[in-house]
Amino acid sequence: MGDNKKIQRFVFQTDGVCSPEIHFQIVEGLVKDIRFVGGGCPGNARLVSRLLEGRPLEEVAMYLDGIECRNDTSCPDQLGIAIKAAKEGELHPADSFRIQTDPDIHNRIGFVGEPAGDDQAMEKIVSHMVETGVSTVYCLGNLTGNSHHNRELIGFVRKRNILAVQGARDWQYAQNAEGDLPPLTAKERDWLLRLPQVLEFRLGGRKGITFFGEYIQDFPGFSDYEAFSLEMNMVCGLTNFMQDETVFPALEAMVPQFKADIIVFSQQKKWGHWQVADKEFVSIGPAAQDGELAWGLLESGEGKFEFKTVQI
Amino acid sequence: MAESVKVLPDDIKELIDVHEWDMRTREGVQRFRELKAKSLPSVALDEELVYESLIPMQEELIEEIRRRYKNKNQGV
Numbered sequence: 001m002g003d004n005k006k007i008q009r010f011v012f013q014t015d016g017v018c019s020p021e022i023h024f025q026i027v028e029g030l031v032k033d034i035r036f037v038g039g040g041c042p043g044n045a046r047l048v049s050r051l052l053e054g055r056p057l058e059e060v061a062m063y064l065d066g067i068e069c070r071n072d073t074s075c076p077d078q079l080g081i082a083i084k085a086a087k088e089g090e091l092h093p094a095d096s097f098r099i100q101t102d103p104d105i106h107n108r109i110g111f112v113g114e115p116a117g118d119d120q121a122m123e124k125i126v127s128h129m130v131e132t133g134v135s136t137v138y139c140l141g142n143l144t145g146n147s148h149h150n151r152e153l154i155g156f157v158r159k160r161n162i163l164a165v166q167g168a169r170d171w172q173y174a175q176n177a178e179g180d181l182p183p184l185t186a187k188e189r190d191w192l193l194r195l196p197q198v199l200e201f202r203l204g205g206r207k208g209i210t211f212f213g214e215y216i217q218d219f220p221g222f223s224d225y226e227a228f229s230l231e232m233n234m235v236c237g238l239t240n241f242m243q244d245e246t247v248f249p250a251l252e253a254m255v256p257q258f259k260a261d262i263i264v265f266s267q268q269k270k271w272g273h274w275q276v277a278d279k280e281f282v283s284i285g286p287a288a289q290d291g292e293l294a295w296g297l298l299e300s301g302e303g304k305f306e307f308k309t310v311q312i
Numbered sequence: 313m314a315e316s317v318k319v320l321p322d323d324i325k326e327l328i329d330v331h332e333w334d335m336r337t338r339e340g341v342q343r344f345r346e347l348k349a350k351s352l353p354s355v356a357l358d359e360e361l362v363y364e365s366l367i368p369m370q371e372e373l374i375e376e377i378r379r380r381y382k383n384k385n386q387g388v
Binding site: 217229234247249250257 | 335
């Protein structure tokens, strides 16, 4: 909103090079924000990104064509192929945010909010969830925090294959904008970058989504008409994360257009559950608060929906 | 709601500028909050929320528009 520049964001799946993806934007005919993601030589990749930042599409080809590194291609060569494909309309712009779908249908889901680099708390919570009999664990951002254990937490989440959504601070980390926070490796940043912003799931016969909060709406090219944008606009913008109950009549008028039945978010760092019409809204609080550990349990059975906060 | 405005007589339409906001959008939500509206549909006249959760009868809407127009143009 406010900036009317047409920003197109692209994600290119590479072939034959170390980086599995190249991300870039095209803004009014200029190439911007090039990022080689998931591997490769981070130093050289950043140099390429800096050198090409803001250059016209027509100009970049001469820098990229015909460079070989391995498998008769290279990261720059792949970038050249990607930009050419985007220019010729063969590579379509990506959605502004990533949606991951959990293909399994669950009846008991455990949610961890804002672990913020507290790997010890995370391990205790996940163990407790497993003892309690959840069928899956979803971790909401922020995974990272003002902690010297962010790397351990990321390692734990990856090792246990926990489905995680990115938080605002995780996004900042991924952009090399962590400020004074402890540094991560390039691979860890890339892992944070590739986290979905929205996780789609099934609880019993109902569809749910979970996301962190409003930072997603500031992504380049964010559209109010993308899948689940309406749910985000209503939660983040209209109701201020369900804190303003005076606008619930308006929310009730909008929910028939929702694609999801259950909307779970965590930006507020508060616990809460609201039902508006036939939709469930859940705010997940932080994993650790005032020395207490807590997680959220969503259950479904015989058509019923239940949410509770589990204290450890 | 916009339909009820679209079918207003031409002499009334000449007195007003009509803006419609899509509540699915961030811009629509922002406008809704600026007007301190609570429910849908809502109609504001001269930045003032006048109708909420109801579509006024055409005669009522015309009368309200005329009244406001008259008040604003008194002494002109």
